[in-house]
Amino acid sequence: MTTSTGRITLWGVEVFVATAEEASISAAARRLGASAATVSQQLTNLEGAIGTTLLNRGERPVRLTPAGEMFLRRANTILNEADMARAELAMADLSRLTRFRLGMIEDFDADVTPRLLSGMAETLKNCQFLLETGASHRLYDLLDARALDVIVAADTGSALEGMEVHPLMVEPFIAAAPKGAVTGDALRQLRRMPLIQYTTRHHMGRAIAAHLARQNLTLAHRFEMDSYHAIMAMVAEGAGWTILTPLGWLRAQRFRHSVDVLPLPFAPLERTISLTARRDLLGAMPGQIAGQLRPLLSEMIVGPAVAALPWLKDELRLA
Numbered sequence: 001m002t003t004s005t006g007r008i009t010l011w012g013v014e015v016f017v018a019t020a021e022e023a024s025i026s027a028a029a030r031r032l033g034a035s036a037a038t039v040s041q042q043l044t045n046l047e048g049a050i051g052t053t054l055l056n057r058g059e060r061p062v063r064l065t066p067a068g069e070m071f072l073r074r075a076n077t078i079l080n081e082a083d084m085a086r087a088e089l090a091m092a093d094l095s096r097l098t099r100f101r102l103g104m105i106e107d108f109d110a111d112v113t114p115r116l117l118s119g120m121a122e123t124l125k126n127c128q129f130l131l132e133t134g135a136s137h138r139l140y141d142l143l144d145a146r147a148l149d150v151i152v153a154a155d156t157g158s159a160l161e162g163m164e165v166h167p168l169m170v171e172p173f174i175a176a177a178p179k180g181a182v183t184g185d186a187l188r189q190l191r192r193m194p195l196i197q198y199t200t201r202h203h204m205g206r207a208i209a210a211h212l213a214r215q216n217l218t219l220a221h222r223f224e225m226d227s228y229h230a231i232m233a234m235v236a237e238g239a240g241w242t243i244l245t246p247l248g249w250l251r252a253q254r255f256r257h258s259v260d261v262l263p264l265p266f267a268p269l270e271r272t273i274s275l276t277a278r279r280d281l282l283g284a285m286p287g288q289i290a291g292q293l294r295p296l297l298s299e300m301i302v303g304p305a306v307a308a309l310p311w312l313k314d315e316l317r318l319a
Contacts, residue, residue, distance in 0.1 A: 010082055012046035013075045015039050016054060020072050021145055023061035031147050033130075079146060083281055101130040103139035103151035105273065107247040111300050112293070119292060135226075137203045143276060150277045150286055152293065156203045166275040166290035167319030169297050172312070173208065173269040176232065176249065176261045177241040186265035194240035195221040196231050204271070208243050211269045228252045235259050245271065246305040246316050261309060272319060273297075294318050 018028040019039060029036045040057070047054050054068035064072060100120070104113045117129055132142060136153035143151045143163075152168065175190065182189050198205040205224070212219065223240070225231050228248040235242055236258035249261055275293065277286040298318055306312050 008046060008049045009042075010078070012042045012049070013078050015042040016046055016068075017072065017075050017079060018145070018147075019043060019055060019062060020064055020068065020075075023063070025057065025062060031142075031145065083146070083278075097124050097127045099128050099130070100124065101132070101147065101149045103132045103134070103142055103148040103153065105136055105139070105153045106133050107245075107251060108152065109133045110251070112296050115296050115300070116289070116293060120289075135202045135204075140276070143278070146278075149282065150275060150289060152273065152275050154204065155272045155274050160276065162279050163276050164279045164286055166287060167272050168275055168290060168293055169273045169301065170270055170315075170317050170319050171245045171247060171273070172315040173211075173243050173245055173264060173271070174249065174261050174312075175241060175243055175264055176235050176259050178235055178238040179258050179260055181238070181241070182260060182262060186262060190241050190265065191217075191219065194223070195219040196234050196240040196242040197221045197224045198231065198242070198244065199224050199226040202226060204245075207269070207271065211267070215266045217266065229255075232256075232259060246309070246312060247301065250301065250305060263311065263315075268315075270315070274319070 015028065015032065015034075015038075018031050019025055022028045022031060025039050025043075026036050029039045032039065043055060043057070050067075050071070052067045053065050054071055056063045056065060102117075113131065113133070117131065121127070121129065132139065132148060137156055139148065139151040139153045140156060140158065142148045155165075155167075175186070177190060177193070181193065198208060200206050200209050205226075221240070223231075223234065225234075228244060229252045231242050231244065232249075232252035232255040234240065236255040243264065249256065275286060275290045302316055302318065305316055
């Protein structure tokens with residue numbers, strides 16, 4: 001490749017890293033919120049400025065060249081240093097923070113998230129907020145890829161090297177069955193019904209399946225879904241029972257009058273919702289956000305759930 005007089009830009013480096021990690025120009029474009037044409041042009045500009053080919057873009061998936069492998073190590077260092085410089089300036093004066101990328105677990109998107117962002121917007125008046133909601137495992141992937149600054153998600157048990165973790169809330173898994181279907185021996189009666197299973201494509205579904213295996217429970221199931229509303233609708237119709245969390249039960253409130261919830265009729269299972277950020281990048285800000293979240297969770301999640309289901313009092317709690 002002929003060396004050009006172009007300059008290496010931070011945006012070009014970020015585009016290169018995203019493309020290298022996603023192994024796809026279109027996937028990198030989605031991650032960065034840009035067009036595929038923009039990503040392709042930035043890669044061309046970067047390769048021209050460096051004077052060598054970094055990616056074999058004609059291959060599927062896109063592959064790094066030997067030069068690209070070498071540059072990727074430096075590129076990650078460049079982006080980390082840029083993030084730290086941006087964070088240091090922002091921490092010296094929060095009014096300087098111009099961008100904040102937050103990932104929130106889907107369970108909070110209707111109530112907790114709007115309250116949190118409204119409060120942050122009052123303090124960070126010049127900041128542009130980017131919100132990503134989704135399943136916990138996806139948010140961790142985006143944080144690891146530097147596409148998000150902070151996430152609030154269920155702990156997945158994976159190693160979190162270089163991250164700081166602020167536990168927020170612990171919630172138990174509970175059973176939900178058609179109204180009036182369980183009146184005596186809960187486990188015996190539930191085993192007679194199909195289990196409507198939360199999808200094992202997500203960490204929560206895999207955690208539930210692993211827990212059932214540890215109890216040596218083999219339960220008949222015909223449906224596997226990733227929507228609390230769809231699951232609760234089917235339970236309300238009498239199609240079976242399910243295992244979910246109080247957050248899931250609260251989100252599907254339109255079906256609550258047709259469903260009974262009860263503690264798991266075998267060994268308990270719980271999960272922790274935590275705030276996670278890359279260590280030392282945002283100073284005290286992650287801890288401050290965690291401090292803002294806990295009273296919101298108490299008011300909007302723990303309080304209402306315990307009021308409706310008093311037996312949750314010692315199980316659903318702030319961390």
